[in-house]
Amino acid sequence: MASQHVTDVTDQTFSKEVLNAPVPTLVDFWAVWCGPCKAIAPAVESLATTFQGSLKVCKMDIDHNQETPQSFGIRSIPTLLIFHKGKVIEQIVGAVPKAKLEEKVRSALAKAQ
Numbered sequence: 001m002a003s004q005h006v007t008d009v010t011d012q013t014f015s016k017e018v019l020n021a022p023v024p025t026l027v028d029f030w031a032v033w034c035g036p037c038k039a040i041a042p043a044v045e046s047l048a049t050t051f052q053g054s055l056k057v058c059k060m061d062i063d064h065n066q067e068t069p070q071s072f073g074i075r076s077i078p079t080l081l082i083f084h085k086g087k088v089i090e091q092i093v094g095a096v097p098k099a100k101l102e103e104k105v106r107s108a109l110a111k112a113q
Contacts, residue, residue: 005048009058011067018058019086024112025056026105029079031063036095037078043098044080047105054109055082082108 009017009027018025028044030037048057062069062077072081072088082090082105090108092101 005052005057006045007056007058009060009065009068011065014060014065014068017056018083021056021083023054023056024082024084024089024108025058026080026082026108028057028059029062029069029074029077029081030059031061031077033063034077039095040078040098040101043101046098047101050102051105051109055105080104084108084112 007017018027026044026047028037028040030041044057044059047055051057060068062074069079076093078093078095080092080101081088089111090104092104
């Protein structure tokens, strides 16, 4: 479900792609059957384009990758976590409006400075 600006990550690639990323990284934890996940997908794609170069955007299908979501206490989806230098610096739970997502990303990028 990833696009040109969004990277699919797995339990095996999470550390390399997210925890060791040189820029802040947003991870969208989602599932195919999740309606709210589908609802925010266009906004997540838009963020990937808008913040290209300063924010990496990834998606993780929780049905095919269960170890990583469990390790971060993901209990409901969609949950978006923003990581910087291996640590969670922002969390967004639920299908929030695009403006709220953008506000959280801007806040996280400011924290990462």
